[in-house]
Amino acid sequence: MVTRKALAAVVLASTMLTVSACGEEVVEPDAHEQSHFGYALNTSLATTNAGSLLGVATEAAQLSARLYPAVYVQGPSGQMIPNTDLATTQVLPGANRQVIYSINPEANYSDGAPVVCDDFLLAAKAGMMPSVFDSHVPLAAQVERVECQSGSKSATVVFKEDYGARWRYLFDQGTILPAHAIAAKAGITLGELNRALTDEDVDALEEPARIWNEGFRLEQFDPDLQVSSGPFVITEVGDFGEVTLGLNEHYSGDEAALSEMVLWPKGSELETIVQSGNLQIADIGSRGTATWVDRDDPMNPYDIYKEVGLLTEQLSLGSAGVFYGAQARQAFAACVDQHAVAAASSSISGIEVPPVGVHSVRAQNPVVQQLGDLPARNMDVNIGAASVLAGTTVRIGYDGPDERKAAMVEAIRVSCEPAGITVVDASQETVSLRDLSRTVVSEWGYEEYFQGPLDAVLRSVDPNREFSMVNSLGSDPISTRDTEERLWQEVPSIPLAAQPRVFVIDRTVGNVVVNTDLSGIGWNMDRWSRSED
Template identity: 55%
Template sequence: MVACAPAPEPEEDLSTLDHFGYALSTPLRTTNAASLVGASTSAQLLSVRIFPSVYVAGPSGQMIPNTDLVSTQVLPGANRQVIYTLSEDTVWSDGTPITCTDYLLNYKAGVMSTLFESYLPLTEQIERMSCEPGAKRFTVVFKEDAGARWRQLFSPGTVLPAHAIAEKAGLSTAALHDALQAEDRDQLEEVARIWREDFNLDSFDPALQLSSGPYRVESVGESGEVTLVANERYFGDQPVLSRLVVWPGEVDKAALAAEGAIQIADADNYDWVNRDDPMNQLRVEDLEGILTESLVLGSSGVFYGQPSRQAFTACVDQRAVAAASSAVAGRELPVVGTHVVSHFDPVARQLAGVVEPKLGVDTEQASALWGTTVRIGYQGPDERMAAMVESIRVSCEAAGITVVDASAEGSTMADLARLGTGPWGEELYLEGSLDAVLRPVDPLVEYGGVIAEDGNVAALWEAEEQAWEEARIIPLAAQPRTFAIDGDVGNVVEYTGSTGIGWNMDRWRYEAPITEEEEE
């Protein structure tokens, strides 16, 4: 039997406006950052401290081991092995032990990506995973020479409660474990549906939305805001703030700020901050982000063949796109041409010999797609991304390619025309409303084919050449990030990577200023 945590007493006469507010620029659609929808909407910004990772990306680029959760041991060799040992007292928020089955589900969801509609690119480097039901210890064995980026496995928001999913699917956890090991599609069909759909926040299911981190989801509000409360069963330090509200990008931030409902924001502009108001508590930091805004191309339809992807790449003027983004952002954002490393990485400069010839337009090569229409989606409405798509439309027009802003029809990688794999290994053609998605990309997790060790320039050069040859993703420009931080909030460490400023939200401190009414 599983013990249930007692429900906290509701706070009387308090709305979500009365609690510490953290506003994002992205929609809050799911807590599952490993699904196509979650990866496209940066779900890890919300779920970073709900489903924490094995390693935490720090603000200086360092990977910090999450020793509260798990310890790791690396065995070198042609096939690198990593032994993971979960802490004995690790439990989900319902009291159920965290076991290797939770991690096996992550791995198999990546392997069976068509069934689960998952996006876990680094999974393709894994040869096998050894895991016994209920065990706290498991081993990941990588393919020959692979696994250089093993610390990025089991990333924030991607390891979900297997036992809760099994129960909802009408299976025991042991039966789910066996089905995962056997990759039994019939047994896993409902499991996969629950995994990809039922962590969606518009149909919040508290029995499923458990937590292995310092925060758990308590509720979802009418405006899509998500209330996080302390997970009393968390095995590490309890969060400093016992409750906070995360606001989705589509809300009126100016109105929330006027209500005093935003203490921290991770956004792409600060137009909503009234910096002339003497009562304004928010200081603004305008930064060039680590992530690369890129076009992720579909693998079916228009872009089924590599030559068509290469032809489209040839009509995209990255410098013009970066300029268009900069004009709307109000600050200069550099063009980015590297796939496999961040533009902040010193190695990026040493890859210029690969990258520079690829930037700009080759109308003759691009004209192979003459008469073709390419539909591009993104999380909108977004004036800056619309300007980027318009820039692409203009540069591709000369090659006879019609680029359409289709953000109203689709916005995630789940909307792409793409290839899949059927039950017998056959190729499936999955229709979609989009041919490409414009989204921020983390070079360290996006390219499963990269086996080069970080810092190995020769190997990274080869990987960069391969990425341009395959032309599945077109890097464009640095992502702009704007942080607005209340002066009364402490322990905030800015980070422009995939988990944003909220990477350490459980350490934030806040002492609300005393109002005149309270003084009286």
């Protein structure tokens, strides 16, 4: 089968031929040749729902950060910037932390509908009911309840006792989706959706949850559903997987400086786009992939920025199949050599990234230096301990193709082979956490098993958002050590290395601020401006 990206690679400069009424051929330029502002991302651009199992595995936040903005926008220095265009917050004291979200009276979706508390209720409940929504919003597990009178501009989130320290990360980019549009697609009213969410009525939520999970996929783009609350709205999804953004005329904040841009997915033929003058910003996998930048050419318009990123690349492990028990996950972790994996990543990317031995805080966090030998001890290779899994096969997937990640998986294969473990590179063009063999606790309290084609997924995560058991801001070494010891016992994931990031920026573009967070360099793309000088 010829995939959409394979088609893009084969048909580089193809044109569409149409026949006019008088029989003459009219040549129309394809998307590569049409004049536009271009931004290339190192993701599949598979969905705009960053809380879905597909979205978290394909880094959907990079696309949806300015379509479905967060309550707090994370800046390039890690600062949490209040997004008052969407809402303001008030924290109430008490054992059960309560946060009141006052939604901007002018906040609207691109179809003119107001942003209301039902959107926040849906975002929280989708994360609180992962087996119903097929979601991955770990911090939502800390929420006890959401108080929302349907249609109101105010929502109150009540956290479980002694939880909620990381509440600013809860309503993240790409997770506050349009509840009114989902309700309409499901054939129910917003009030009916509100009641079903509040009551956690599994039967009534079956169709809304399916739409939440599947309806924001871009291979089946639905403009009636994908209405935006941010400065941009998707106007078109092209044949090559490119996504065209236009202005959201109902946006409550300042109008974006650029009225249109085209976002190109991983695998696009960037050289062809460059030749047409249509690539201004690129987030690429490694320094070596920017073959179209000639630094020796005095007319070269691009600068290249190399960064050791804020995110951690980890293996998210399945919870069924070969990794059903914690003992099996511990055994596999014992043969993974983080130093070798980081070296492989560094070799391909051209950026020296450090190995990582902590789950719950970013590698750059000073608290890591106060954890003693805990990180190093858990990065030690112990073939004897790993031999518990001798004779098993571990299938590792990632959003491919990706030369750097392939090298990382190869490093894991080499280090685990002496333990009798066969590691298989099972990368896919678009990967999802749904592909994992996993155990899910149903709404009725019993375990459900899903046999998937993968045992682990290699992906980038923000430790500040990834673990539901964490109840600190990562500044206290005692609580961080306790959390890390618990995570290394359970081993839901294996931290590997910091993520390398390479950005190519056209010098004619202003207000570009490099950011290696989940939203990437596009975190402020509504502020980008273009100079023709």
